[in-house]
Amino acid sequence: MSHSIDYLVVGAGFAGSIVAERLASAGRQVLIIDKRPHVAGNAYDEYDAHGVLIHRYGPHIFHTNAPRIVEYLSQFTQWRPYEHRVLAEVNDQLLPMPINRDTVNRLYRLDLDEAGVQAFFEKVREPRDPVRTSEDVVLNSVGRDLYEKFFMNYTRKQWGLDPSELAAGVAARIPVRTNQDDRYFTDSHQVMPLHGYTRMFERMLDHPNIRVEVGVDFDAIRDQVQAGHIVYTGPIDAYFNYCFGKLPYRSLRFEHEHLADTPQYQAVGTVNYPNRHAYTRITEFKHLTGQAHPGTSIVREYPEAEGDPYYPIPRPENEALFKRYQELAEQEANVSFVGRLAQYRYYNMDQVAAAALKAAENILSRMKAVA
Incomplete structure (x- = not known):
């Protein structure tokens, strides 16, 4: 680990990776770290032991109405069209949702x-x-x-x-329709990375000006590394050592299962279970990826109070607590806070990408002004 660097990016998910790529492409030297043993954040996908491409942290379906976001990400991936459909089990029927x-x-x-x-x-x-x-x-x-x-x-x-x-x-966020449109999203762009999210992130970070170090916790090295500017995408309250108390998040536990000799488990990508079971939904990944395989892999999602932070809980008192941290963040002249956890927002992937592109523009503009 270097002791003095120009740009340190904390977190190799959408927010951190996009900012790192933009800074590197502008000629800046960047170190990006992530405490997990991989890049791509919660969008990380991998082939399981049975050869099925799965999303380790639950389904990630890309959709946006912003052509510029698709255009930017298209530098690092090809796409396959995919329109997500969801059924909900109600009264022993599987019914379209929304x-x-x-x-x-x-x-x-x-x-x-x-x-x-x-x-x-x-x-x-x-x-x-x-x-x-x-x-x-x-x-x-x-x-x-x-x-x-x-x-x-x-x-x-x-x-x-x-x-x-x-x-x-x-x-x-969930519409109600009078027509027969059974797509979960109606965005103009509904696609999935052809070779998966992880491959897209690896290509994004494959730049001579970027050094990637995974399995590195920011807290463990923050006193050892001197960075000209930090881009922080982790929980904003953690950055300030929870000085005002912890911001509440909802977490998830994932139960992955492979079903051998079962080409298809369910009719659509995701089935919601609003009234039965401790889990909220089951996703079958082959619908999302289009992969051909004699078996199939599914994941059940169990919401939990404790664990990795996934969803900021939108309540007035939580927003008020976040504002206190945001005031501290605004005093950190050499730190940019970007992403769902750093901005305590329930962002979709395209919204995180847009925030990251904007943050990179702002950082580069400030650097030019200083120069």
């Missing part, structure tokens, strides 16, 4: 057209004004029965909180 016309018709044994579904929602909805919580969002949109069947228990499992205790933005 809720759409087919969901309503099959659940209630109706035969409504789009106008009929819209009228149905208008009839059953419970108007809320103002809309403050996730419960408000769903009740205001589709009423109590659909809320209880699809959202209430799933949210309690996922977040460890009732929807009435969560900010409106959580439920607002």
Whole structure:
């Protein structure tokens, strides 16, 4: 480990790797570290013992409406088209999620057209004004029965909180449709890296100006390394030694399983289990990757209170605590805080990529101004 470097990037996920690549391509020397034994962060994928490409930390489906993000990442990967579809197990049926016309018709044994579904929602909805919580969002949109069947228990499992205790933005991420569109996302670009995320990250970081060191914890080396500028993508509260207390996160435990001589386990990439089981969903990776294999590999996701930080919990008191850390961060002239953990935001991958590209631009602009 060098004792004096120009740029230290902490974390080799989307945020850190993109900033490192942009700085290196601008002629800067960069050291990027990650405490895990690999690059790619939570998007890390690998072939399991049976030869199936899996996402070690749960499914990552790339979707965006930003052509520039696709254009940037296309330097490091080819793509395969993939439109993610999700079913939810409700009343012993597997029904489309997000809720759409087919969901309503099959659940209630109706035969409504789009106008009929819209009228149905208008009839059953419970108007809320103002809309403050996730419960408000769903009740205001589709009423109590659909809320209880699809959202209430799933949210309690996922977040460890009732929807009435969560900010409106959580439920607002999931649309409700009157047509038969069963795609989980409707973004203009829905693709997967052809050879996997890890390969994409390896190509991104394969630059003569970048040195990658994995299995290195920032806390263990922060007093040994002098860096002209640090790009920090870890938890912002950890950077400041939790001086105001810990920011709450929701974690996940992953139970991977291979099913030999089973070409396909389920009809779509992900099946949600809102009401039964301790796990929230099962994902079958071959749907995502398009891989041909005589067996298949799946993962069950178990939300937990303790463990690696995955999801910032959006509640007013947590946002207020984050603001206190953010004020400290703004006083760190030679540190940039980028990404989901450093900015305490529930970002999609494309949003992290956009934040990283912007951060790199800002860093390079400041360096030019100083020069």
